[in-house]
Amino acid sequence: MxxxxxxxxxxxxxxxxxxxxxxxxxxxxxxxxxxxxxxxxxxxxxxxxxxxxxxxxxxxxxxxxxxxxxxxxxxxxxxxxxxxxxxxxxxxxxxxxxxxxxxxxxxxxxxxxxxxxxxxxxxxxxxxxxxxxxxxxxxxxxxxxxxxxxxxxxxxxxxxxxxxxxxxxxxxSPAYTDPVAFTYATDHLPLSPAPAGTATDFGFDADLHRMRQRLASLAAGLGLGADQTDRLMLAVNEVATNAVEHGGGHGRIRMWIDGDVLVCDVTDPGHLDTPIPGYLPPDPAAPRGHGLWVVRQLCELLEIRTGRPGTQIRLHLARI
Amino acid sequence: MRQIKDVKLGDHVCLAFAHEAEQRAVVTAFLAGGLESRERVLYFSDAPGSDRVRSWLEEAGVDVASAGAARRLEFRTAQESYLSGGRFDPDTMIEILRREVDASLAAGWAGLRVSGEMSWALAGQPGTDQLEDFERRVTGVYAVGRAVGLCQYDARLFPAERLTGLTDCHPEQAQMNALFETGTLSITPTFDADGARVLRVAGTVDHSTTPTWSAALQQAARAGGDVRVDMAELEFIDVAGIRELASAASALTEGSSLRIRHLAPRLRQIITLVGWDAVPGLVIEQEAVRA
CATH class of the missing domain: 3.40.50.300 (P-loop containing nucleotide triphosphate hydrolases)
Structure with a gap:
């Protein structure tokens, strides 16, 4: 009661x-x-x-x-x-x-x-x-x-x-749900796919230097400004680092333009165990765990799906 | 910027140094490298007496006495070289160098390695206003590939504008050999005029280079005093790499600081976002930054 x-x-x-x-x-x-x-x-x-x-x-x-x-x-x-x-x-x-x-x-x-x-x-x-x-x-x-x-x-x-x-x-509130257990109605559904024919993708492994070079050239091709490219490089690199160090060791990057927004999916076969990833303000003195928090600051929106087939992290960045 | 170990026959480089430790490290590596490469080595010193440079070489394990006896290693003063004839004349000096190159090759050496201390040019002797002209033209003497030259400019003595003009007369600048080097990251020590060590970072810091980056910073932190990190040539650094800066700053003794210069605005923003700007001892130097 x-x-x-x-x-x-x-x-x-x-x-x-x-x-x-x-x-x-x-x-x-x-x-x-x-x-x-x-x-x-x-x-x-x-x-x-x-x-x-x-x-x-x-x-x-x-x-x-x-x-x-x-x-x-x-x-x-x-x-x-x-x-x-x-x-x-x-x-x-x-x-x-x-x-x-x-x-x-x-x-x-x-x-x-x-x-x-x-x-x-x-x-x-x-x-x-x-x-x-x-x-x-x-x-x-x-x-x-x-x-x-x-x-x-x-x-x-x-x-x-x-x-x-x-x-x-x-x-x-009788309906109140603990934040760690909270799920949104559509959380069990896959994220919407890129409109047909709009996405470019490539695989990456532990050589993130190479990943960033490919990412930069794709971003330039999609007309992303210098400042936003800078954000994209930092953000995707953090997500890919997690994939390489704690996830499946390799993954894929898929990007497309949706109106004013650049959408970038980073997928890897690993599983993300952290609850509420990247949302809790990190302790500056902690030895790790700042990456996803910074990614959330750099991006307009972050969507995360993690489970059986692996982890999919979708970054939304304004193009300008 | 070229590490001194990578300076080879055909190169004409300058060193703008602000501390003797830097001059010593670069000059010693340059001269010893020439002797190891079967080149003849010629050294022009500002003032009479070459004991200082000889002792640098001896302490680096070079057999100075026998190299000198074989005339493989020769010291001359500015008066005996740049200023012979009582004035500085670019044509004369270029002719002297050409003859020395020919003589070295005729004697069977692989080439000629030359280094000169350049502070004589500040004493107001006639002709010294033609030094820039000389520096530009002498590149051609070296470019043939039979000689290599290292011109030493003391940044504490040359007015900044003239120093920039003179270094611009060289195809490239030399720096100390990297302390740490991986495929995409190099960390090179250098010195400020006040003697403080500066780590010059070039390339990328990411998950593959974090151990090297961390080791370099922790080693610098343990050395005591301030640590200065110049990030002008940094192409990329990830969040873990920035965290290493904060972590090294925390490891400093009280009162010392880790000072970052030429930090890109985006990285400065991340430092603030995470709260690393509140780490005691982490100082971001306020100056013109690259985009």
């Missing part, structure tokens, strides 16, 4: 608090977010609100003079790529946790106009938050606008957030 907790009686836990706020009206949005902001400011917490321009207007109107103490960012300027957004939140929390008991965030992800692949990875991102910030003094409320969002996205929010907020109170 889920229980309702009175926030006034709340003993703040030291680590992450992560709520979904599923709202159907402006009033419902404000009934939860305004006390959240004001309680936070009263407690000396730092407050960040990343949401739609319309909701920023609602919040600033309702908060009145207190709005000046809240950091506002439009969601379109924040939710660029799951790995990068995660890192940006990480930096924000790190920057403020020393001088504030807690960092409160209203974080309303951007769902409109997302491709199915982006929707899958942004949903996974919501789940990953639970692991990435587990020990952070962060309280994150993620608003989901029931009026505008497809039912699938709203129901996934119940699986990716430990608690559901309503007004100033919240209750545990």
């Amino acid at each position: 889920s229980t309702t907790i009175n926030p006034d009686a709340r003993t703040p836990s030291a680590g992450l608090i992560h709520h979904a706020l599923i709202y159907g009206s402006d009033q419902e949005f404000l009934a939860a977010t305004i006390p959240f902001c004001l309680d936070g400011l009263a407690a000396g917490d730092r407050v960040l609100a990343v949401t739609t321009p319309a909701n920023i207007d609602l919040l600033t109107g309702a908060l009145d003079t207190a709005a000046a103490e809240v950091d506002f960012v439009e969601a379109g300027n924040w939710y660029h790529a799951p790995g990068r957004t995660l890192a940006a939140y990480g930096h924000y929390v790190d920057d403020h946790k020393r001088r504030h008991p807690r960092v409160r965030v209203i974080g309303e992800p951007l769902w409109h106009g997302r491709t199915p692949a982006q929707q899958a990875e942004w949903t996974r991102y919501e789940s990953v938050i639970n692991a990435a910030f587990a020990t952070s003094p962060a309280w994150i409320v993620c608003p989901y606008d029931e009026r505008a969002l497809p039912e699938q996205i709203v129901s996934d929010a119940r699986r990716t957030h430990p608690d559901l907020m309503s007004g100033p109170a919240w209750q545990a």
Whole structure:
């Protein structure tokens, strides 16, 4: 049974608090977010609100003079790529946790106009938050606008957030799934193939110098700019290094252009054992494990399938 | 940049050095290499007395006395060579070199190896303004393939602009032999004017060269003091390679730093992304960087 907790009686836990706020009206949005902001400011917490321009207007109107103490960012300027957004939140929390008991965030992800692949990875991102910030003094409320969002996205929010907020109170979400166990609806399906006749591919082995030479010449042929080629080389090299050192020892690279995006699949016969690969901010002093995290920073999107036939890692990079 | 071991008959190279240790390493390897290759060796020193270079060679195991007795190894001062006749005249000097090459071949040697200290050119003797002209033309004497020349310029004494002009008169610059070399990676020691060691990295650091890269950095870290790493000639480095820089910086004694120069902006970004910019002792020198 889920229980309702009175926030006034709340003993703040030291680590992450992560709520979904599923709202159907402006009033419902404000009934939860305004006390959240004001309680936070009263407690000396730092407050960040990343949401739609319309909701920023609602919040600033309702908060009145207190709005000046809240950091506002439009969601379109924040939710660029799951790995990068995660890192940006990480930096924000790190920057403020020393001088504030807690960092409160209203974080309303951007769902409109997302491709199915982006929707899958942004949903996974919501789940990953639970692991990435587990020990952070962060309280994150993620608003989901029931009026505008497809039912699938709203129901996934119940699986990716430990608690559901309503007004100033919240209750545990019965559907919540641990981030390591979380799977998206399409995770068991193969990634969509390249449109017929558009892909070029080649094999690689431990000679990654040769791999990079072939990759660079293919990237030039596909019209990739110098800066993006630079990103591609670094990112693919990290994935291929994993394949060579920890995976099957060899693999294939397959690239094609999809609109404004260069898609690059790196496949190898090995299996990837790391849970939530590349999502958790690495310890700088660790002897390994920084590669995939950097890859997520370099790319717009990363899709991973690992299992029986091997591992497939799909990198999406903007062409310009 | 050519490692001194790869400088052969036909080459005309210069060494712009900022520390005696670098000059010593390059000059010793160059002269000893000539003696090993059955070439005759001619050395022009700035000041009278050649004890310094002789002792470098002796400590490197060269039998200087017998090479000198056989006239295979000869030392002359600038006054006896570049400035003979009381002034510097490119035509005269080129003629002297041509004759020395012919004489060396006639005596049965494989060729002539020449190295000259060039600081005499700063003393304001007449004709020294023609040094650039000489350096450009003398390339032709060496290019025939019977001689090889190494011109030594002290970067602490020559004004920077003139030094660049003079080094540009040589087809290539020489550097110390690599400390570490694999198929795609070479790490060459060099020195800053303050005597600090600089590791000059060229080529690629990836999973195949990480052990070499790591060993070079750890060895430099153990030597004590600052470690400087020049990445201007680096073509590629992976995340593990960057991690080795952070790891070597962590291994330094307190107060010392590992300073990276000529780091590509993308790599600087990765260092920040991972948080290695917070490693005490890891310093990224702020200067013009390549794209």
